[in-house]
Amino acid sequence: MSASTKSIVEILIVIISLLANRLNLNSSNSSKPPSSDPFRKRQPRNKGEKKAGGQNGRIGTTLEKVDNPDVIKEIKIDRRKLPAGQYHQVEYQSRQVFDIDISRVVTEYRAQVLEDQNGRQYVAHFPDGVSKAVQYGSGIRAHAVYLSQYQLLPYQRLQEYFADQLQIPISEGSIFNFNQKAFDLLAVFEMRAKHELMIAELAHADETGINIGGKLHWLHCMSNNLWTSYFPHEKRGKIAMSDMGILPYFKGILCHDHWKPYFSYNCSHSLCNAHHLRELERAWEQDEQQWAKQIKDLLIKINREVIDAGGKLAIEKTREFREHYNKLLEQADNECPKPPPKEKGKRGRVKKTKSRNLLERLRDFQDEVLRFMEIDYVPFTNNLGENDIRMTKVQQKISGCFRSIDGARIFCRIRGYLSTCRKHGVSSSHALKCLFNNKLPDFLQQNHNAENLGE
Numbered sequence: 144m145s146a147s148t149k150s151i152v153e154i155l156i157v158i159i160s161l162l163a164n165r166l167n168l169n170s171s172n173s174s175k176p177p178s179s180d181p182f183r184k185r186q187p188r189n190k191g192e193k194k195a196g197g198q199n200g201r202i203g204t205t206l207e208k209v210d211n212p213d214v215i216k217e218i219k220i221d222r223r224k225l226p227a228g229q230y231h232q233v234e235y236q237s238r239q240v241f242d243i244d245i246s247r248v249v250t251e252y253r254a255q256v257l258e259d260q261n262g263r264q265y266v267a268h269f270p271d272g273v274s275k276a277v278q279y280g281s282g283i284r285a286h287a288v289y290l291s292q293y294q295l296l297p298y299q300r301l302q303e304y305f306a307d308q309l310q311i312p313i314s315e316g317s318i319f320n321f322n323q324k325a326f327d328l329l330a331v332f333e334m335r336a337k338h339e340l341m342i343a344e345l346a347h348a349d350e351t352g353i354n355i356g357g358k359l360h361w362l363h364c365m366s367n368n369l370w371t372s373y374f375p376h377e378k379r380g381k382i383a384m385s386d387m388g389i390l391p392y393f394k395g396i397l398c399h400d401h402w403k404p405y406f407s408y409n410c411s412h413s414l415c416n417a418h419h420l421r422e423l424e425r426a427w428e429q430d431e432q433q434w435a436k437q438i439k440d441l442l443i444k445i446n447r448e449v450i451d452a453g454g455k456l457a458i459e460k461t462r463e464f465r466e467h468y469n470k471l472l473e474q475a476d477n478e479c480p481k482p483p484p485k486e487k488g489k490r491g492r493v494k495k496t497k498s499r500n501l502l503e504r505l506r507d508f509q510d511e512v513l514r515f516m517e518i519d520y521v522p523f524t525n526n527l528g529e530n531d532i533r534m535t536k537v538q539q540k541i542s543g544c545f546r547s548i549d550g551a552r553i554f555c556r557i558r559g560y561l562s563t564c565r566k567h568g569v570s571s572s573h574a575l576k577c578l579f580n581n582k583l584p585d586f587l588q589q590n591h592n593a594e595n596l597g598e
Contacts, residue, residue, distance in 0.1 A: 208239050247309045283311065284321045285575035291318060292557040293571045295538050326553045328578055329560050332587060336563060339370045341392045345520050347528030348399045350379055351535055354544035355551055362555065364532040365389050371531050371562035373555035375548060380404040398525045401504065413514045415525035416442055426498040434475035435498065438505065441467060445516050446523045454519035461517055468513065472506050531562060
């Protein structure tokens with residue numbers, strides 16, 4: 144075989160290997176979503192996990208009778224159909240039907256006008272906010288923002304909903320103005336959320352691509368169990384993270400998926416082990432790396448023991464797991480060795496396999512990988528950050544893109560507010576009603592006066 148033919152065959156083998164590896168990727172061994180898995184089946188539960196259905200102690204949502212029904216309808220017996228005799232009522236049996244009445248409510252304010260003997264007129268003051276002959280109330284504004292920014296309904300469908308269900312004409316411009324008003328009112332909240340995340344012991348960080356006007360931008364998210372902040376930017380790396388205004392001042396533990404720009408900030412780090420488990424699964428399935436399966440099983444075992452211990456292992460136990468972890472890495476060095484040194488005359492770095500890169504990452508960032516077993520508030524994964532950013536993908540599937548960067552900023556600030564409120568036990572609809580009535584929920588009024596909301 145000639146040298147040229149041999150090189151072509153080698154290239155074809157590499158291409159075939161790459162294509163075969165891609166075909167074997169799924170949600171269990173890569174970052175692909177479960178919805179992309181071909182012929183996906185429901186995974187059976189492992190033994191020892193909770194049984195299906197409601198668990199003991201959970202708060203149910205059973206429909207129950209209320210003491211004060213809105214409408215009472217009495218049902219009389221047709222006495223003509225009863226046998227002859229004397230009857231008197233002893234009791235009644237009741238059944239309640241829960242239903243809804245979707246209707247508009249139009250309130251007309253009539254300000255009294257008085258005139259004195261000199262012809263001068265005096266008009267009573269209208270309530271604050273009632274400034275036009277005809278206008279939308281705070282309830283409609285809150286409801287429109289809720290459907291637009293939380294339920295992610297497009298503007299045209301919102302128009303149809305208000306026209307069909309409520310007989311209220313509303314334009315796309317009005318809906319945008321409602322969202323813009325909410326954005327302006329939430330400036331104080333955004334500053335508060337960023338401050339709380341700056342001083343937090345733990346924060347989750349993640350980013351995802353978004354389409355703004357047909358161009359790729361990035362939506363950055365920082366959050367924890369109580370606060371959420373979103374930020375759109377044309378960049379993905381450190382420039383965007385610094386412009387967000389949180390990480391330059393953050394000194395706690397940052398949980399993320401090993402995106403390198405996060406390591407440029409002066410804080411501690413914790414890496415998402417859900418990503419590691421998927422990469423280890425791929426190394427075992429496709430590259431037949433036995434060490435990958437062993438480390439995956441070890442990480443799962445450590446996490447199970449951390450949960451059983453209440454979130455943190457004893458020092459002796461952590462030392463034991465670290466020794467086991469390092470022994471497996473030493474074995475991995477023999478099974479997945481470094482590539483041979485670069486030949487003289489060749490340019491660039493020596494290419495490493497995915498398995499080798501993963502091995503070196505697990506070795507070099509051992510503290511960040513295992514931090515979850517030593518500190519009780521550090522989680523095993525970055526699932527909270529990924530969950531907080533997930534609805535952005537839903538919005539993109541529905542709307543396709545944001546029309547402008549201003550629309551993305553509106554979405555980010557309002558969604559951050561609604562996410563934070565839900566983490567504090569405040570429903571999204573109630574949170575928006577408070578907002579358009581110039582109030583903040585109670586948890587936000589601890590250090591901020593509601594009178595400053597619109598400043």
